[in-house]
Amino acid sequence: MIEIKSLVKIYEDGDNAGVKAVNDISFNVEEGRFYTLLGPSGCGKTTTLRCIAGLEKANGGEITVAGNKVFCANDNTYVPAYRRPIGMVFQSYAIWPHMTVFENVAFPLRVGKQRVGSAEVKKKVITALGQVELDGYEERMATQLSGGQQQRLALARALVREPLVLLLDEPLSNLDAKLRERMRFELRELQRRLRITTLYVTHDQIEALSMSNVIAVMNAGVIVQEGAPRDIYLQPKTKFVANFIGSTNQMAGQVTKLEGNGTATVRTDDGEISCSILDGLTAGSNVVVVVRPESLNLHLQKPAGLANVIEGKIGAAMFLGEYVDCTVELGKNILQTHQRYTLQVRRGDPVWLELPAAECMALPADR
Amino acid sequence: MTTAAIPRTGKFTMSLQPALLIPMFGAGILVYLAVLPLLMLFIGSFQAEVAPREFVYTLKNYHAAYASEYTYSTFLNSLIFASGSAGLSFVLGTILAWLTERTNTPLRGIFVPLAVVPLILPGVLESIAWIFLLSPKFGYLNVWSMSLFGLQSPPFNVFSLPGMIWVHSVGQVPLAFLLMVAAFKSMDPSLEESAMMSGANTWQTFRRVTLRLLMPTAGSVLLILFVRTLESFETPALIGIPARIYVYTSEIYLAFNEYPPDYGRGGALAVGLLLLSAIGVWLYTRATKEGKKFQTVTGKAFRPRQFDLGAWRWGGFGFLSGYFVFVVLLPFLVLFWASFLPFFAAPSWAAVSKLSLDNYRYLSGFRPFWDAMQNSIILSTLTATVAMVLTSLVAWIVYKSRLPGSWILDFLAFVPITIPGIVMGMALILLYVAFPIPIYGTIWVLLIAYVTRFIPYGMRAASGSILQIHSELEEAAAASGASWWESFKRVTLPLLRPGLAAGWIYICIVSFREFSTSVLLATGESRVLSILLFTMFEQGQVTVVAAIGVLMIATLLSIVAVFYKLTGKIGLQT
DSSP states (O other), X not given: OEEEEEEEEEEOOTTSSOEEEEEEEEEEEOTTOEEEEEOOTTSSHHHHHHHHHTSSOOSEEEEEETTEEEEETTTTEEOOGGGSSEEEEOTTTTOXXXXXXXXXXXXXXXXXXXXXXXXXXXXXXXXXXXXXXXXXXXXXXXXXXXXXHHHHHHHHHHHTTOOSEEXXXXXXXTSOXXXXXXXXXXXXXXXXXXXXXXEEEESOHXXXXXXXXXXXXXXXXXXXXXXXXXXXXXXXXXXXXXXXXXXXXXXXXXXXXXXXXXXXXXXXXXXXEEEEXXXXXXXXXXXXXXXXXXXXXXXXXXXXXXXXXXXXXXEEEEEOSSSEEEEEEOSSXXXXXXXXXXXXOOTTOEEEEEOOGGGOEEEETTO | OGGGGOOTTSBOOOOHHHHHHHHHHHHHHHIIIIIHHHHHHHHHTTEEEXXXXXXEXXXXXXXXXXXXXXXXXXXXXXXXXXXXXXXXXXXXXXXXXXXXXXXXXXXXXXXXXXXXXGXXXXXXXXXXXXXXXXXXTTOHHHHHHHHHHTOSSOSOOSSSHHHHHHHHHHHHHHHHHHHHHHHHHTSOHHHHHHHHHTTOOHHHHIIIIIHHHHHHHHHHHHHHHHHHHHHOOHHIIIIITTTTOOOHHHHHHHHHHSSSOOHHHXXXXXXXXXXXXXXXXXXXXXXXXXXXXXXXXXXXXXXXXXXXXXXXXXXXXXXHHHHIIIIIIHHHHHHHHHXXXXXXXXXXXXXXXXXXXXXXXXXXXXXXXXXXHHHHHHHHHHHHHHHHHHHHHHHHIIIIIOXXXXXXXXXXXXXXXXXXXXXXXXXXXXXXXXXXXXXXXXXXXXXXXXXXXXXXXXXXXXXXXXXXXXXXXXXXXXXXXXXXXXXXXXXXXXXXXXXXXXXXXXXXXXXXXXXXXXXXXXXXXXXXXXXXXXXXXXXXXXXXXXXXXXXXXXXXHHHHHHHHHHHHHTTOOO
């Protein structure tokens, strides 16, 4: 539904060569999917979205929406934003303060080429407001709505034209935590029900993991990894992805031996660890071994017959209700682990940390 | 928004020339309005006419302007007048602002609009009203206090430096008040609360936190009051000249009014005043930028802490009511009273029997009054319209188009703020006497002068309203399928309208009461109301002048009323 080929967007930077906000990225969003661009601020995700919307004109590459080429640098194609079959929700919601709720939603039906009669406008607006559970609010001034309601109003306005593609630019970032959690769920349900192709931009990993079919992790203008949420979380391909999504322990080391089947032995400052290894790394490569805090097993007695066990002592332990967050001081590294809330330890207690080989991953140290 | 330049073919072909044409056009207008007159003023100040239409370059104008026997006294008078007025209006404005904003003085709420009321009183009328009150010969307050306390001589003399300072200050208090209210309002109360939590008592908190936070603002407010006094001509003309107390603005006026007019000396004096004002404005902008380091405004609406004055709050109430009665109300009352008198007389039963509508009857058939009224109305509405259209365009280019070099436009539109009214008049005389465009002596030269002078005000209103429109509001329209024009018509313009309307009305009011530029440019049939007042007052028709003043105030009030009605309709809350 959306095809991006070699997209480049350069921001002028005075006399310098300019900043490449988007540096040659390509991806496809298939029809009916929920596709998320995830990355830290300044990574180029919003710029990409705005290029697709037509609010920015890219400097290179090609954008196709629903089979129609809307931008192509080579033959100077540029379809302006208002001619593209899109609906968009902005970070600030961009609710027009001088209009009522009804007028805000009716606006897309009253401008542009596909204008419709007033009876039809009314029907469609009511339907759109119903979809976001704002029926009954038609005559309110838009500014009288709460944050969550404004957010849903923005969504209704984006959907009322029945666009082929829905673009969402950090729509939940202005809501408080509880509301954000609920809207996450509602947004996801609405998208599934309408089966509308959705491109979502966020810096929040929880939003990305919980809502998307596909996530593309972006950094410094490029896509560093694309995949299903589970794959992104469990099999990060770079240190950046491992760090950006979830919390991660890292131990520097060197590959001593490849074992085949994508496993290897790595020598770290705290001993040898067997783990999975990314394709392309060889014996002697400098690597970091990454492992999630919740993957680690903590033993209070020295376990027998287990591989990848390192002795250490408890650093700090915090009871967080759902789990206990504690750090374990090994010889050189300090690892963070999440354990069941029943765990009772004190600083300095001797412990044995088990790193399950299947959940440890050796990644290149330099990326 | 970038889509503005996209042709309907769907192909993006942006060539630089047409995109730059509009900014260049804007820059051209601004250069013509603001830079050209200053250039002519500068050149003219170095020229002397040796034979008709034959000029040589010389320094003699500067010698005549700055090395005469009067140089020192003019300098001293200007300095005392400006610093005295700045100080007095600052103190009064700050007390009013503090009492109404930060204390529990009873009924303080109603004093906020009342304190701003004098803005409606044109400077010329302010001076005339206080002459009625404080003239040593017939001033009401003198006559009353002499009979009340059995004094041998009048206690007040408005025709003195303190008199000038008083009259000019009370006219300037609203400005100081508004600036200080803004400063008090923007102060984050948690800064004071944290001082209290650190163990500071009320007085220590006030002295060590509140006052320190106010310092940068106070400095810049004093500076702007000083510069504005230096530039003013109302009080120097109506009180200073009869009292033979001359300041820079009156020297310029007198050089022009000599026979033959000494444009060279006037020009040289004007260049000096312009420099002083420019330095003042430069320091002010620097100070306010510096002040941003202290900035306590976050856009959040604070509810500032209120100081409990205890029993003293009745003292505060007394001050506010006293100020309102004696400083705000009295000038209006005295003008109103005098307008019904055949000749000037103190209120008494004898005088009451003489009250009549004769002055108004006289005015209804007095042609020059109706001509001046017509000129003033045409000029103020035209000025406001032209200035707002021009500045909306410029502000849009500067803040939305992201075109290269738009900062030059921003700068050019700011230049006129440094031009004192009388300097503007002098510069335009030099320009249009030399230029073969026959507009000198018509209202068109006044229109040019007003538009130029009030461009910065328009700019502030226009850029303020443009900046507060989040660009996503316009982008949402584009994403909803609205073309550039539809988006402009249905989203941008409705959102801009309240701000632009406020700018329009403000420029309309300041144009209507304008005096210091008009005094050099408005002659004969281009005479405006403020100038008519001035001439007729000089001729001694004081009660007719009072009647004109009353009608002038009535007109200004109806402009404001219409404005409130209009903005009320579009839901503006200011």
